[in-house]
Amino acid sequence: MxxxxxxxxxxxxxxxxxxxxxxxxxxxxxxxxxxGPSGCGKTTLLRTLIGFEAVDAGSVSVGGRPMTQVPTSQRxxxxxxxxxxxxxxxxxxxxxxxxxxxxxxxxxxxxSRVAKIxxxxxxxxxxxxxxxxxxxxxxxxxGLARAMVIEPLVLLMxxxxxNLDAKLRVQLREEIRALQRxxxxxxxxxxxxxxxxxxxxxxxxxxxxxxxxxxxTPWEIYHAxxxxxxxxxxGRINFVDAEHLDPGGAPGQIAIRPEDVEVSTExxxxxxxxxxxxxxxxxxxxTGPVVSYAVDxxxxxxxxxxxxxxxxEALIPPGTEVFLRFPAAALARYDRATGRRL
Amino acid sequence: MHRSPWTLVTALGFALxxxxxxxPTLGVFQSSFYDASGERLSLGNxxxxxxxxxxxxxxxxxxxxxxxxxxGACLLGVxxxxxxxxxxIPGKRLLKTLAVLSLLSPPFIGAYAWIxxxxxxxxxxxxxxxxxxxxxxxxxxxxxxxxxxxxxYPLVFLLTASGLSTVDRSLDEAAESLGATxxxxxxxxxxxxxxxxxxxxxxxxxxxxxxxFGTPMILGETFRVLPTLxxxxxxxxxxxxxxxxxxxxxxxxxxxxxxxxxxRWLASRRKVVARLTHRARxxxxxxxxxxxxxxxxxxxxxxxxxxLGVIATYSFRKTSGPVFQPGxxxxxxxxxxxxxxxxxxxxxxxxxxxxxxxxxxxxxxGYVVSRQRSAATRVLDPLLMTAYTIPGIxxxxxxxxxxxxxxxxLLGGGLIMVLAYFIRRLPYTVRSSAxxxxxxxxxxxxxxxxxxxxxxxxxxxxxxPLMVPGVVAGAILSWVTAINELSASIVLYEGHxxxxxxxxxxxxxxxxxxxxxxxxxxxxxxxxxxxxxxxxLVGVEEAVxx
Numbered sequence: 001m002x003x004x005x006x007x008x009x010x011x012x013x014x015x016x017x018x019x020x021x022x023x024x025x026x027x028x029x030x031x032x033x034x035x036g037p038s039g040c041g042k043t044t045l046l047r048t049l050i051g052f053e054a055v056d057a058g059s060v061s062v063g064g065r066p067m068t069q070v071p072t073s074q075r076x077x078x079x080x081x082x083x084x085x086x087x088x089x090x091x092x093x094x095x096x097x098x099x100x101x102x103x104x105x106x107x108x109x110x111x112s113r114v115a116k117i118x119x120x121x122x123x124x125x126x127x128x129x130x131x132x133x134x135x136x137x138x139x140x141x142x143g144l145a146r147a148m149v150i151e152p153l154v155l156l157m158x159x160x161x162x163n164l165d166a167k168l169r170v171q172l173r174e175e176i177r178a179l180q181r182x183x184x185x186x187x188x189x190x191x192x193x194x195x196x197x198x199x200x201x202x203x204x205x206x207x208x209x210x211x212x213x214x215x216x217t218p219w220e221i222y223h224a225x226x227x228x229x230x231x232x233x234x235g236r237i238n239f240v241d242a243e244h245l246d247p248g249g250a251p252g253q254i255a256i257r258p259e260d261v262e263v264s265t266e267x268x269x270x271x272x273x274x275x276x277x278x279x280x281x282x283x284x285x286x287t288g289p290v291v292s293y294a295v296d297x298x299x300x301x302x303x304x305x306x307x308x309x310x311x312x313e314a315l316i317p318p319g320t321e322v323f324l325r326f327p328a329a330a331l332a333r334y335d336r337a338t339g340r341r342l
Numbered sequence: 343m344h345r346s347p348w349t350l351v352t353a354l355g356f357a358l359x360x361x362x363x364x365x366p367t368l369g370v371f372q373s374s375f376y377d378a379s380g381e382r383l384s385l386g387n388x389x390x391x392x393x394x395x396x397x398x399x400x401x402x403x404x405x406x407x408x409x410x411x412x413x414g415a416c417l418l419g420v421x422x423x424x425x426x427x428x429x430x431i432p433g434k435r436l437l438k439t440l441a442v443l444s445l446l447s448p449p450f451i452g453a454y455a456w457i458x459x460x461x462x463x464x465x466x467x468x469x470x471x472x473x474x475x476x477x478x479x480x481x482x483x484x485x486x487x488x489x490x491x492x493x494x495y496p497l498v499f500l501l502t503a504s505g506l507s508t509v510d511r512s513l514d515e516a517a518e519s520l521g522a523t524x525x526x527x528x529x530x531x532x533x534x535x536x537x538x539x540x541x542x543x544x545x546x547x548x549x550x551x552x553x554x555f556g557t558p559m560i561l562g563e564t565f566r567v568l569p570t571l572x573x574x575x576x577x578x579x580x581x582x583x584x585x586x587x588x589x590x591x592x593x594x595x596x597x598x599x600x601x602x603x604x605x606r607w608l609a610s611r612r613k614v615v616a617r618l619t620h621r622a623r624x625x626x627x628x629x630x631x632x633x634x635x636x637x638x639x640x641x642x643x644x645x646x647x648x649x650l651g652v653i654a655t656y657s658f659r660k661t662s663g664p665v666f667q668p669g670x671x672x673x674x675x676x677x678x679x680x681x682x683x684x685x686x687x688x689x690x691x692x693x694x695x696x697x698x699x700x701x702x703x704x705x706x707x708g709y710v711v712s713r714q715r716s717a718a719t720r721v722l723d724p725l726l727m728t729a730y731t732i733p734g735i736x737x738x739x740x741x742x743x744x745x746x747x748x749x750x751x752l753l754g755g756g757l758i759m760v761l762a763y764f765i766r767r768l769p770y771t772v773r774s775s776a777x778x779x780x781x782x783x784x785x786x787x788x789x790x791x792x793x794x795x796x797x798x799x800x801x802x803x804x805x806x807p808l809m810v811p812g813v814v815a816g817a818i819l820s821w822v823t824a825i826n827e828l829s830a831s832i833v834l835y836e837g838h839x840x841x842x843x844x845x846x847x848x849x850x851x852x853x854x855x856x857x858x859x860x861x862x863x864x865x866x867x868x869x870x871x872x873x874x875x876x877x878x879l880v881g882v883e884e885a886v887x888x
Contacts, residue, residue, distance in 0.1 A: 052788055072791040073800075079792040085785035089807050098803075099793030143789075150793060 003028040003186040004049070004154060009058035011044055011210075018044040020210035021058070026188065026203075031180050033189040035197040035221075036207035037233065042190045045207070046156050049188065050077045062153050073102075078147030082159040084139045086131040092118070092142050093127035099150040117149040120179065137168045144176065148185070155180070155187045161196065173200050194234045198222060206230045228339035231255055231332070236304065242333065244300035245275050245326070252333045252342055260330035261305035263293055264323050265316065273328035277303065281320050291315060295322055347798060348714045351706045352722060358703070359725050362765040366740025367595070367732060373588035373743055387589035397571070401593060404567040407483050407490070407558070408551035414491025415547040419498025420540065422642050424528075425635050427506040430626045432636065437643050439877055441496035444646040446819070446869050448826040448843050450556025451862045452489045454850050455649030456480040457560070458656055458859075485561045490554065492646040494547035498540065505539030506532070538609040545605040549598050553733030555829035556843075560850055568594045569735045569829065576739050576833065588743070591736040598731045650866050657863040661856030674860035681857065684838065685845040686864070692756055692841065693824035696763035700771050701817045705809065707768075708775025709801070713784065723776075726769040737762060738833030754836045762834055763824040771816050778812035779805070815876045822872045826865060 004026040011019040018041045026032045034042035047053045051072035060067045086095050093114050100110045118124050121141040131139055161169045177200045180187050191197050197204050198218040206213045214226035225231035239253045268276055279297035292306045333342040377384045391397045426434050459466045460480040470477045517531040555569040568590050575587035657674050660667040711723045745752045752758045790800035828843040835844055842861050849858035
């Protein structure tokens with residue numbers, strides 16, 4: 001049975017349609033991520049699920065139980081906030097115990113559960129500190145412990161890592177994922193960071209303008225995007241008008257990821273089904289593991305290509321004439337007007 | 343979702359505004375259209391006010407003496423703000439606390455102290471005349487303006503200083519790199535940048551000066567201003583004319599509203615988008631410049647606190663009737679506790695009652711205004727703020743006019759005094775608790791409800807404890823203003839509800855200077871202790887300026 005069921009959920013803020021008929025079904029034990037640009041409705045969806053916002057239409061149910069009329073305090077969902085939202089006037093242990101006390105858990109039971117969860121999030125011995133004495137990463141671990149200790153039906157996370165620096169972000173997301181696997185708790189995760197979404201999720205829903213664009217595994221989202229929005233939001237991609245690349249073929253836009261474009265200073269022979277373009281390098285940017293080239297292809301526009309960092313003598317200087325090869329297997333066509341994949 | 347308890351609070355807010363602000367103001371407005379008999383509708387009062395030179399002069403006097411006081415406040419407050427924000431001056435906290443002490447001391451104690459200093463028998467005049475110098479007396483418009491300036495400059499100082507501390511340093515540096523230095527930089531870059539906060543401080547000084555009743559009453563002699571004239575017309579037995587008093591009140595409200603609109607316009611023309619990335623640097627002056635700057639700061643603050651020291655000293659002087667005698671004793675304090683003990687107990691009781699109401703209702707309304715945004719709360723906030731534009735004397739007269747008609751047995755009792763203190767201070771507390779809430783992440787309360795706390799429990803366990811330091815500080819300051827209140831209570835009191843400021847006023851008028859000094863000293867000490875507590879809670883400047 002699905003753990004979370006959303007059915008045609010609608011939410012308006014004045015004139016803005018924040019959620020325009022969202023339906024999702026999230027399985028029990030799944031790590032499910034809402035991914036999209038800011039203002040796409042992903043946070044609103046999370047907030048309607050826990051009850052911070054009332055839905056205008058549609059239904060929300062968790063574990064088969066309709067939630068729309070249940071007040072937030074009785075929904076039994078754990079939430080982790082972008083701003084951590086720790087209670088600054090309470091110690092770490094008091095923060096974590098807050099939800100247990102609301103549930104009338106006995107003091108002794110409470111203490112042992114707090115100690116256990118703090119150990120789980122690597123904060124054993126930090127119980128007596130106040131939140132301001134902790135680093136950002138530690139504060140969010142407290143936030144996580146506080147949300148999990150109540151053994152909620154589902155765990156909701158709203159951009160939990162975006163206030164942390166890059167290295168810590170990667171470390172903590174791996175810890176979160178490991179903890180989720182271990183406990184098997186159904187998790188709904190919100191982020192605008194596509195790399196983070198790809199790294200942690202079982203499945204991802206890409207959202208834009210209040211609607212779900214595509215639901216799929218990270219692999220499907222990246223390699224088989226349902227439309228041009230998903231293709232361009234998740235990872236980088238080149239769009240070239242079909243008339244420039246494949247005259248006589250089907251109309252539309254042809255898309256290819258930079259890492260699939262092959263760059264050569266010599267013309268390609270026996271292309272087979274593959275397509276090709278000629279152009280001149282505008283710039284080459286060396287970023288460590290890869291070199292990316294911006295290639296001016298005249299009327300076809302600019303095309304980006306990436307190569308694994310080659311030997312120094314193989315770098316192509318700007319202004320060089322190059323031949324681009326687009327392997328047929330890596331190509332996708334999109335309708336120019338609707339953006340739908342053809 | 344969570345509407346139940348908070349809708350009630352909003353409704354209570356509207357009811358209080360209607361009963362304690364709108365009804366009294368409308369009552370005054372209505373009375374202004376009735377003739378002296380109180381029976382016939384007419385425009386006679388307005389014709390009289392603008393036609394009779396006596397009243398026109400009082401209007402002009404009010405505006406001019408308040409403007410002069412405001413100008414003086416700026417001349418003292420702006421340099422003090424510049425010096426303390428730009429340079430390392432020792433004891434800044436002390437300077438601020440002393441400045442606030444002179445701001446919050448009872449509004450006419452300064453006037454009374456200056457009588458002791460520069461009155462007809464003032465000690466400074468005696469000393470100077472011994473040297474052959476005939477010093478001017480403190481009586482008259484210039485003396486009033488001086489007392490206003492010395493009392494209200496801390497508003498200009500504190501607001502300008504906070505404005506200056508948010509001006510990005512790089513703007514100053516850019517001006518210097520473009521060749522502007524010294525005075526040119528000050529007048530073309532620095533001051534225009536802080537104009538919004540400087541003018542807000544000046545506006546508050548102007549409004550307080552315009553509404554001030556005690557100082558012109560004590561120092562004015564034949565020099566009349568609107569509040570004193572309104573008081574006389576309302577309470578005098580010989581030429582009582584409530585209609586004309588009401589008209590004077592309406593004119594007073596119009597002038598202060600005009601001042602607010604003018605300041606809004608000024609500040610909006612110079613809308614500065616402050617993007618603070620580099621805090622202003624505090625420079626350390628060397629040698630004589632350091633001593634000069636320090637002396638200037640302490641000179642200004644010392645000048646304004648000097649009268650308070652004079653009063654405290656005089657309170658221990660021996661007196662015989664109205665005359666101070668050589669030597670010191672506690673006679674004046676004995677007089678206070680024998681002659682006017684009810685004044686002390688009333689002041690304490692009324693001010694504590696008012697503060698209790700303010701804390702409970704102000705905190706709840708502050709929460710509603712900041713967290714439960716709706717069409718209703720958006721109207722409530724500015725409605726409450728209109729209390730700022732209604733001078734105490736006008737509110738007092740409005741209370742009498744309204745509650746004499748309503749079937750509520752309020753007039754002449756202690757409750758009406760409490761309600762007057764309450765409504766005059768309530769908007770401030772609403773604002774300050776709303777401001778405290780702006781600093782609290784709304785997600786904290788959401789986190790509490792997500793962890794199973796009901797909205798009421800979340801407010802009590804999480805939001806309220808975070809508001810406590812700010813609310814306590816605000817409450818203490820409310821208490822200070824309540825215990826020092828004169829202009830509304832002087833209209834509302836009766837024999838058994840007399841308060842300390844009213845007693846001081848009567849003592850001064852009756853020439854009982856010794857008792858006045860003792861009572862004033864008690865108020866000053868109470869104010870000082872309260873400020874000390876506030877200072878250790880939140881820092882005094884955060885608490886005084888809304």
